[in-house]
Amino acid sequence: MNLIGHWIRNFPEPQKVAITEAFDSASLAKIRRAARLLEKLDPEQRGSMLDVEFVSTFNLEPVLPVLQLALDCLPSRAHLHLAPLDAIESHISQSETTPLQETLHARVVAWRVEELFPELLYPFSSGFPKQLASRADEVVARIGRVVNLHQKNSKGVPLFLSTIPLPTNFSNPLFAAQDRDGLFGSVGRLNQEVYELATRNDGVHVLDLAAWATSEGRGHTDATLDLIARQPLSSRGQVAISLFIARCLRPLIIPGRKALAVDLDNTLWGGVVGEDGIGGLKLGHEFPGNVHLRIQRELLELRKRGILLVLLSKNNETDAREAFSELSEMVVKWDDFAVRQVNWEQKHENLRSAARELGLGLDSFAFVDDSDYEREQMRQFLPEVLILNENSDPLHTLRSLWETDAFDSLTVTEEDRLRHRDYTARAARDVEAHQDDLDAFLRSLRMEATIEEIGPSNMDRALAMIGKTNQFNLTTRRHSRSQLQTMLEMPGSIALTLRLRDKFGDQGIVGLLLAIPDKRNHVTLAVDSFLVSCRALGRGVEDALWAVMVNRAHRQKVKRLEAEYLATPKNGMVASLYDRLGLRRIEQNSSSTRYHMEPVGPYPFPTWISLANKSDEQ
Amino acid sequence: MNNSDPLLRLLIDFFNLPPDTGSQEIRQQAIASWDSLAMVQLIADLQGTFSVEFDLAEIEKLRSYDEIYRALSSKGVSFPSPTVSRPQRTVRDERDYSE
Numbered sequence: 001m002n003l004i005g006h007w008i009r010n011f012p013e014p015q016k017v018a019i020t021e022a023f024d025s026a027s028l029a030k031i032r033r034a035a036r037l038l039e040k041l042d043p044e045q046r047g048s049m050l051d052v053e054f055v056s057t058f059n060l061e062p063v064l065p066v067l068q069l070a071l072d073c074l075p076s077r078a079h080l081h082l083a084p085l086d087a088i089e090s091h092i093s094q095s096e097t098t099p100l101q102e103t104l105h106a107r108v109v110a111w112r113v114e115e116l117f118p119e120l121l122y123p124f125s126s127g128f129p130k131q132l133a134s135r136a137d138e139v140v141a142r143i144g145r146v147v148n149l150h151q152k153n154s155k156g157v158p159l160f161l162s163t164i165p166l167p168t169n170f171s172n173p174l175f176a177a178q179d180r181d182g183l184f185g186s187v188g189r190l191n192q193e194v195y196e197l198a199t200r201n202d203g204v205h206v207l208d209l210a211a212w213a214t215s216e217g218r219g220h221t222d223a224t225l226d227l228i229a230r231q232p233l234s235s236r237g238q239v240a241i242s243l244f245i246a247r248c249l250r251p252l253i254i255p256g257r258k259a260l261a262v263d264l265d266n267t268l269w270g271g272v273v274g275e276d277g278i279g280g281l282k283l284g285h286e287f288p289g290n291v292h293l294r295i296q297r298e299l300l301e302l303r304k305r306g307i308l309l310v311l312l313s314k315n316n317e318t319d320a321r322e323a324f325s326e327l328s329e330m331v332v333k334w335d336d337f338a339v340r341q342v343n344w345e346q347k348h349e350n351l352r353s354a355a356r357e358l359g360l361g362l363d364s365f366a367f368v369d370d371s372d373y374e375r376e377q378m379r380q381f382l383p384e385v386l387i388l389n390e391n392s393d394p395l396h397t398l399r400s401l402w403e404t405d406a407f408d409s410l411t412v413t414e415e416d417r418l419r420h421r422d423y424t425a426r427a428a429r430d431v432e433a434h435q436d437d438l439d440a441f442l443r444s445l446r447m448e449a450t451i452e453e454i455g456p457s458n459m460d461r462a463l464a465m466i467g468k469t470n471q472f473n474l475t476t477r478r479h480s481r482s483q484l485q486t487m488l489e490m491p492g493s494i495a496l497t498l499r500l501r502d503k504f505g506d507q508g509i510v511g512l513l514l515a516i517p518d519k520r521n522h523v524t525l526a527v528d529s530f531l532v533s534c535r536a537l538g539r540g541v542e543d544a545l546w547a548v549m550v551n552r553a554h555r556q557k558v559k560r561l562e563a564e565y566l567a568t569p570k571n572g573m574v575a576s577l578y579d580r581l582g583l584r585r586i587e588q589n590s591s592s593t594r595y596h597m598e599p600v601g602p603y604p605f606p607t608w609i610s611l612a613n614k615s616d617e618q
Numbered sequence: 619m620n621n622s623d624p625l626l627r628l629l630i631d632f633f634n635l636p637p638d639t640g641s642q643e644i645r646q647q648a649i650a651s652w653d654s655l656a657m658v659q660l661i662a663d664l665q666g667t668f669s670v671e672f673d674l675a676e677i678e679k680l681r682s683y684d685e686i687y688r689a690l691s692s693k694g695v696s697f698p699s700p701t702v703s704r705p706q707r708t709v710r711d712e713r714d715y716s717e
Contacts, residue, residue, distance in 0.1 A: 027628065027666070062655060
């Protein structure tokens with residue numbers, strides 16, 4: 001239940017209570033009751049649409065109400081589609097022609113030994129070892145074919161391929177482990193193929209049911225139900241698998257937290273540096289210092305994959321710095337923090353100012369602190385911040401870091417891994433900005449923009465930006481891979497990303513502009529999405545993207561450009577962007593403003609950025 | 619609804635029946651949604667809620683409140699039921715007492 005506590009935190013109390021009871025009891029009656037209560041909420045409270053198709057070799061139909069509730073809790077307005085039982089290839093082959101393809105956010109393929117490779121349960125009746133080994137070759141090839149079929153027929157729809165759990169109902173378990181071609185070895189081989197396919201193919205992800213089943217233990221299965229209806233899960237198992245699948249799909253619609261703010265004393269080390277002195281701090285390979293060492297390892301791992309670390313400590317900065325430099329066991333270094341707030345101010349105020357400095361929203365932050373007081377204060381003043389730990393025990397803090405889904409993502413891009421460096425450079429830039437006037441400062445950054453079409457090479461980054469950008473985002477439309485693909489394929493659409501280099505290095509892709517032709521009239525182009533990553537705000541990147549788009553539209557003989565600003569609680573910073581860019585207002589109400597302009601070329605390119613591909617300047 | 623009878627409560631919730639449904643009314647022939655899919659879901663719910671495992675002969679007989687009650691009782695699950703363990707008598711006893 002801890003996992004979904006923060007998923008459903010914005011639901012009203014009656015719904016929260018019903019959901020908690022439903023999952024705790026695993027009773028279908030209570031699950032249905034919670035689902036009925038959720039249906040009473042407004043669509044905005046229920047989250048975004050999530051269309052998922054399940055294709056499986058075992059019977060998921062009895063589990064659908066549980067899966068539905070788990071996905072509803074993400075939160076999302078989930079639509080579940082169940083393919084006919086055991087018809088994986090034929091179903092996927094037909095899918096190109098079904099209208100569902102347009103809206104599908106994900107396809108899940110779940111299979112198990114009992115149907116995929118039943119001979120493994122009776123090895124000596126099935127020609128162990130030779131025949132069984134060649135049968136394994138066939139099954140491996142079949143898994144690959146399913147992926148190919150999916151990619152051919154459902155281009156752009158993320159595929160979640162399950163691994164194969166070890167079965168629980170079979171005889172001779174000792175022998176099953178003794179031979180490469182026995183039950184366990186062969187299942188391992190099939191699963192290796194699943195991991196290979198996910199590594200080699202963009203948009204193919206692993207739903208690791210094998211790892212899940214191992215951690216759940218035997219209690220998740222029910223042999224009776226399996227024999228009655230080919231539904232192998234106990235009621236508890238149904239809840240557990242549904243929450244697991246929901247967690248795996250969640251990153252498709254809900255971005256992970258981007259930053260973690262941590263406390264120092266009794267978190268990074270045991271003891272209080274200001275009182276115990278550096279010699280009295282506990283950190284090392286022996287208990288309890290090893291708990292803090294492991295916490296530090298987790299933090300460094302987060303930072304290396306692109307989660308920003310922020311230090312929030314009530315201490316004298318000199319004491320804290322000294323501990324970082326003198327404690328030889330420190331894994332996390334002073335410079336690993338993108339922002340350090342070591343002072344005696346309130347932590348929520350320090351976090352607010354760190355968020356401003358990094359250009360992140362408060363709901364991008366998670367927080368860890370051993371003090372009940374600090375956590376409570378954070379909860380009250382900044383409810384958007386997700387608090388990971390619930391008490392002062394360092395062991396509990398370490399467990400929270402192991403178990404949290406706050407930073408979940410299905411892929412880690414190069415941009416993610418370089419993020420810390422970018423933000424550190426940004427902090428340095430901010431300091432310089434005070435010294436000169438803004439124009440001269442921008443010029444001094446020696447910025448160079450590379451404009452690229454959205455295509456296979458930058459698709460993941462484009463989708464990540466569409467899915468995550470909140471502040472500089474004119475329409476906040478969250479497109480799925482297949483929706484984006486459809487727009488890219490419209491003749492006359494202009495879909496651009498902007499990669500920025502400056503004197504600090506390559507900042508990666510930081511801007512995106514997507515304009516699509518009007519269906520009724522091909523000389524009108526409508527801006528669907530226009531966004532700039534928060535780490536490139538205030539640098540005029542948007543002017544560069546806009547100029548390139550307008551010049552292209554002009555060359556394509558577009559007569560009219562239409563654009564709109566759709567207000568959200570977070571994108572107030574761009575409310576008047578189109579006014580500044582010189583578009584004319586044609587319609588306005590409280591939540592949106594519509595604009596138009598005639599693209600006249602050449603539209604001037606900003607003077608403080610140079611363009612790597614010069615042909616776009618005119 | 620009889621709040622002290624967890625089986626009755628479970629079945630009323632499970633089939634979304636009116637709260638005052640009597641246990642005698644809960645029979646497969648009388649409830650349209652009690653199909654084979656519901657049967658699988660119900661068995662999972664009963665086994666999970668009462669921590670029991672039904673054997674083959676019992677599963678074939680789980681077609682009404684009374685039959686489920688008997689199957690659970692035979693596995694040592696006990697709770698007061700107005701209709702099965704003490705049919706009618708409980709009601710009459712109460713009336714006598716109040717008079």
